[in-house]
Amino acid sequence: MQSSSLLHPHSYHPVFRTRISASGHENCTLNLYYELPPLIFVDPYELSNRADTYSYKYAGSSNLELPVFALGEDDSRNSTLLVTGVETLSREGVLEVEVPLHTRYAHTSTTGTTFQETKLSWPDAFLACSLSGSTSRPRYDSELPKMPTEFVVAFEAKTIVRLWPLEGVIPVETVSTPIGNTADVSTVELGTAVVIISAFLFLVHAVRRTVARIGSTTTPLSAKKQ
Structure with a gap:
């Protein structure tokens, strides 16, 4: 059974x-x-x-x-x-x-x-x-x-x-x-696109800031020789 x-x-x-x-x-x-x-x-x-x-x-x-x-x-x-x-x-x-x-x-x-x-x-x-x-x-x-x-x-x-x-x-x-709901599809697609683009731009901004900060704190090799 x-x-x-x-x-x-x-x-x-x-x-x-x-x-x-x-x-x-x-x-x-x-x-x-x-x-x-x-x-x-x-x-x-x-x-x-x-x-x-x-x-x-x-x-x-x-x-x-x-x-x-x-x-x-x-x-x-x-x-x-x-x-x-x-x-x-x-x-x-x-x-x-x-x-x-x-x-x-x-x-x-x-x-x-x-x-x-x-x-x-x-x-x-x-x-x-x-x-x-x-x-x-x-x-x-x-x-x-x-x-x-x-x-x-x-x-x-x-x-x-x-x-x-x-x-x-x-x-x-x-x-x-x-x-x-089919009526919500366009809204969801637009919202998803906005979130993805915003996240991408934030990452680009964060990477640029990080690169700039690293560059400003690194002593050039020529300066060390002097």
Whole structure:
């Protein structure tokens, strides 16, 4: 059984928390497979910091800084993430996993709307269990989720056990992303340009003053010889 929830859903940094309960499956590894819409992405460097908890495989846009409207055709497709627990389950089989997410900057609003809502499905949760001493082809208690071939290879010679949400639960969360107003774009652009030019001029002035001060306090070599 699995249950998921979204922490900080009204921010640019939501966190997907998944709790699974699968007693009697000790020595099996937990796997969570996510499909992420273009507006949402993961930071591989951030996931690497959690290497003591899980490993991961990611397929999707590698440009983390682009707003959603600047993505190319290939990057506009859903990205996918496979998270695999580092340790096998205990006899109790209760485990909680948190995956940090990020949202891209969305299109500005022409209607004054301040948030854009994006549906995010719960991950497909499943256990991968070793076939003790078996050299036969993989046996599935249930099917693997449909995912990229490079992900599937890792589960050869494994028994797959799917973990489903409770009956009646809708396995979808909503991310509310703050968005700007189209009417404010020109003002923001002008303000940004003014700040950048002002900062540049201040730096030029500071450099010139520093050079002048250093020059006035340095004794010429010819004066020392005299």
